[in-house]
Amino acid sequence: MEMMRVNGVEIEDTFAEAFRMWGCRVIITAKNQKWADTAAMEMTGFATSVIMCDCEAGIERRLNEDETPDGRPGTAVIVFAHSKKTLIEPLVRRIGQCVLTCPTTAVYNGIPEEEADAMLDIGRRLRFFGDGYQVKMRLGDGWLRRRRFWRIPVMEGEFLIEEMLGAKKGVGGGNFIIMGVDEDSTLEAAERAVEAIHRVPGVITPFPGGLCRSGSKVGSRYPFLRASTNTPFCPAIKHTYLESQVPEGVNSIIEVVLNGLDEASIRKAMAEGIRAAVEVEGVRRITAVNFGGKLGKYQIYLRDCLGGEAS
Amino acid sequence: MMELRLKPKVSGLSIPLEAEVISPDVIAGKTLREVEELRVYHGNRAETLGEYFEVEGEVAPNPEEQLIVVEGDVPWVKYIGAEMTAGKVVVKGDAGMHLGSKMSGGEIIVEGSVGDWAGAEMAGGLIRIRGDAGDLLGAAYRGSPEGMRGGCIYVEGSAGYETGTGMRRGLIVIGGDAAPFTGAHMNGGVIFILGRAAKRLGAQMRGNGSLIICLGEVEELLPTFVYDTTYTPTFMRIYLKTLSEKLGIKRAEEYIGRAFRRYRGDRAVGGDGEILVVERG
Numbered sequence: 251m252e253m254m255r256v257n258g259v260e261i262e263d264t265f266a267e268a269f270r271m272w273g274c275r276v277i278i279t280a281k282n283q284k285w286a287d288t289a290a291m292e293m294t295g296f297a298t299s300v301i302m303c304d305c306e307a308g309i310e311r312r313l314n315e316d317e318t319p320d321g322r323p324g325t326a327v328i329v330f331a332h333s334k335k336t337l338i339e340p341l342v343r344r345i346g347q348c349v350l351t352c353p354t355t356a357v358y359n360g361i362p363e364e365e366a367d368a369m370l371d372i373g374r375r376l377r378f379f380g381d382g383y384q385v386k387m388r389l390g391d392g393w394l395r396r397r398r399f400w401r402i403p404v405m406e407g408e409f410l411i412e413e414m415l416g417a418k419k420g421v422g423g424g425n426f427i428i429m430g431v432d433e434d435s436t437l438e439a440a441e442r443a444v445e446a447i448h449r450v451p452g453v454i455t456p457f458p459g460g461l462c463r464s465g466s467k468v469g470s471r472y473p474f475l476r477a478s479t480n481t482p483f484c485p486a487i488k489h490t491y492l493e494s495q496v497p498e499g500v501n502s503i504i505e506v507v508l509n510g511l512d513e514a515s516i517r518k519a520m521a522e523g524i525r526a527a528v529e530v531e532g533v534r535r536i537t538a539v540n541f542g543g544k545l546g547k548y549q550i551y552l553r554d555c556l557g558g559e560a561s
Numbered sequence: 562m563m564e565l566r567l568k569p570k571v572s573g574l575s576i577p578l579e580a581e582v583i584s585p586d587v588i589a590g591k592t593l594r595e596v597e598e599l600r601v602y603h604g605n606r607a608e609t610l611g612e613y614f615e616v617e618g619e620v621a622p623n624p625e626e627q628l629i630v631v632e633g634d635v636p637w638v639k640y641i642g643a644e645m646t647a648g649k650v651v652v653k654g655d656a657g658m659h660l661g662s663k664m665s666g667g668e669i670i671v672e673g674s675v676g677d678w679a680g681a682e683m684a685g686g687l688i689r690i691r692g693d694a695g696d697l698l699g700a701a702y703r704g705s706p707e708g709m710r711g712g713c714i715y716v717e718g719s720a721g722y723e724t725g726t727g728m729r730r731g732l733i734v735i736g737g738d739a740a741p742f743t744g745a746h747m748n749g750g751v752i753f754i755l756g757r758a759a760k761r762l763g764a765q766m767r768g769n770g771s772l773i774i775c776l777g778e779v780e781e782l783l784p785t786f787v788y789d790t791t792y793t794p795t796f797m798r799i800y801l802k803t804l805s806e807k808l809g810i811k812r813a814e815e816y817i818g819r820a821f822r823r824y825r826g827d828r829a830v831g832g833d834g835e836i837l838v839v840e841r842g
Contacts, residue, residue: 279795320798321817356795385835386770387796388749391730392665392685392711394807401796410795 254553259528259536261552266520266538269546271330271422272337273511274370274415275310275360275452278349279324283312289355290325292348297329297340298457299507301466301477305340306330306422306509308454319358320410326360328454330422330509334368337417341372350379350402350409361416361511363395368418373400373411386413420452421548424508424516427465427483427537428527429500435532436502437461442530443506443523450519452511465505465539480505480539500534513548521555562628562649563621565596567614574637576604577657578613581640585627585648585667591620613638624648624667631656634673642669645686658695661688664712674718678702683731684710689808693718693737701727701746709733709750715808725752728771734804738777747771747834753804755812763836766827771834774800776816779838786826786836793820797837 253260278293280286290309297307306329313324329344331337349355363369377384380402387399387410398413428443430436444460447453455461470478481491483503488496496503506523510516524536538552565588582588582599591599597611610616614631621627627648631641634654642650643659646666655673662678665685674692680699694716700723701708708727719737726742728750735743738756742764749769758779763771763786774797797816804813820840826832 319802320795321802322795322798354795387799388730388751388770389799389803391732392683393687393713393732394803399796399799401794407792408794408796 254556256525256536256556257528259533261524261556262535262537263551263553264538265540265549265551266423266425267540267543267546268421268423268425268513268516268548268550270548271306271332271420271509272334272367272417273328273330273420273509274337274341274417275511276327276329276341276345276349276415277313277318277324277358277360278327279313279318279320279322279356279358280352281322281354283323283325285352285354286323286325287312289349289352290327292352293327293344294329294456295348297344298462300332300422304331304343305337306454306456307340307344308456308460308509310452310454311448320356322356328360328452328509328511330420330454330456334370334417338370338372338375341370341415342375345372345411346376346379350376350404350411353406356410357412357415359412359415361418363414363416366416366418368416369414370417371413372415373398373413376400376411377402377413418511420509420511421513421516422509423546423548424453424510424520424550425465425505425539426520426524426527426552427503427505427539428533429497429503429535429537430530431499431501431532431534433502435530436504439527439530439533440504440506442526446522446526447506447508447519450510450515450522452515453508453519454510455506455508457507460506460508462505462507463503465503468541468545495537497535505539513550516548517550517555520550520552521557524552524556562626563619564628564630565616565618565620567610567616567629567631569631569633569635570613570615572634572637574603577637577639578603579639580610580613581643582610583629583631583638583641583650584643584645585621585624585629585650586645588629589621589624589627589648593617593620596620621648636674636676639676642667645669655692661686661714664688677721680709680712680714680733682708682710683712683714685712687712688714690714690716690718692716694720694724694735696721696723696740697726698724699728699731699733700725707748708746713808715810719756725750728752729769734808734810736810744771744773747773751800753800755810763827763834765830766832766834767830768833771832773834773836774821775836775838776813777839779836782824782836782838783827783829785829786824787828789823789825791820791822791840793818794823794837797821
């Protein structure tokens with residue numbers, strides 16, 4: 251296969267196969283950053299892949315006091331699911347169980363109505379927790395942008411949540427694979443990649459620390475298992491698995507998976523991530539996972555992301 | 562915006578002039594001559610606007626681009642900006658009764674004080690009053706079930722009796738003191754009082770998110786408002802930020818993070834509205 255090189259690292263001329271997902275950005279604020287982060291971490295737990303989880307979620311970034319509606323420190327979380335409909339339930343459950351329960355938190359919409367493809371009535375559903383003592387808060391009627399919130403009495407004080415959260419059609423399954431000579435260099439490159447990716451707005455990396463060491467392929471030899479380890483990319487069996495795609499000299503591989511609120515953000519984030527990864531000595535090759543174009547509507551070529559620049 | 566100036570030719574009329582034609586909706590799209598000939602009522606006599614005002618400046622093709630400046634005190638002119646939907650009116654002095662009543666959009670700025678019924682039953686837009694407001698600010702007209710239904714009224718000075726009576730939605734901010742019966746019969750909407758709140762506050766208030774927030778002293782609360790707790794609600798930060806950022810009330814920021822005493826009522830009518838009073842000291 252034809253290769254371009256960036257910083258001496260081979261970039262395979264292939265594409266990441268991504269697919270349509272719906273995303274919702276939730277802004278969590280709290281008395282201090284500690285509690286905003288705590289709620290965000292809880293809310294995005296067990297949300298790595300829709301293969302086994304009800305959604306894919308991650309922390310987008312921390313927000314300063316001047317970036318949040320109530321002037322407190324905040325954390326932006328983005329939750330993705332296959333459709334608008336399947337996005338609602340994880341949001342209700344996760345906000346209800348992980349944010350509502352977390353001291354001092356409040357929840358606000360992170361995608362304004364004019365940018366959203368749909369508004370989801372998450373706060374309106376959660377209000378029933380107030381058992382009739384919830385209070386509707388109105389803002390802006392007839393003179394500012396109209397907003398609605400629900401104030402729900404809780405044992406600690408009062409939980410505030412915006413009535414509607416914006417959702418938009420996004421892209422899931424953006425990815426690239428880092429191949430290195432050993433575990434240390436591969437991990438360091440992947441960590442640097444994730445750090446660079448998180449500088450791009452609207453993008454999350456739902457796997458642990460943004461990384462997936464156990465990328466999967468569709469199906470398995472077992473009829474009950476619909477996804478299994480990505481055998482062509484397992485260095486441990488590179489000489490015994492006939493269709494191995496692990497190059498000689500490569501002994502560790504990590505996949506970086508990213509979801510974004512739009513395709514452009516995914517492309518930009520992939521490029522930033524790859525450029526950061528190839529700076530690490532010991533990285534041999536970058537490639538991407540695809541299914542021959544059968545799974546997703548987006549084919550994000552690594553060469554295009556990098557602008558075709560070899561160096 | 563295109564500016565049309567109205568200079569009063571008379572002063573101190575004992576019989577008020579009813580001039581709801583002083584509105585961007587009426588004036589936009591007309592010629593200056595047509596504006597001068599707009600009908601006003603002085604008592605029971607139909608007269609023209611040109612008999613009371615010198616008209617000069619530009620007329621915009623649509624209300625959104627029309628600015629009307631009334632240059633001077635006109636406490637004898639009623640219904641300025643009544644039922645307006647867009648554009649802007651500036652009164653460089655006092656204005657009479659019913660200013661901005663039933664308006665649904667646009668902005669009115671009064672550099673002096675206003676008479677009674679300002680913003681009565683308004684549904685949208687913004688009224689800023691640099692001086693004081695008379696009685697029944699943003700209230701419901703007699704026999705009407707609902708008062709203010711949207712929009713915002715900001716009075717930098719004090720407001721008279723029965724402010725926000727029957728209020729349903731929207732925001733009233735009183736920078737100074739509020740006279741008795743403020744928020745009576747409220748069934749929604751929010752009233753901020755930065756000065757002293759007088760007796761009968763929120764009398765017969767119902768629910769639907771009705772809220773009176775007192776940042777100053779409260780003379781006396783009705784016994785039918787029940788004290789619940791003292792707390793620091795997060796939602797208050799949003800309102801206070803809105804006051805600071807959208808209305809320029811910078812002193813509102815001083816109350817961010819302050820504790821409030823929460824009262825619910827008016828239990829006399831089974832109401833579940835709220836009065837929040839800032840904790841002193």
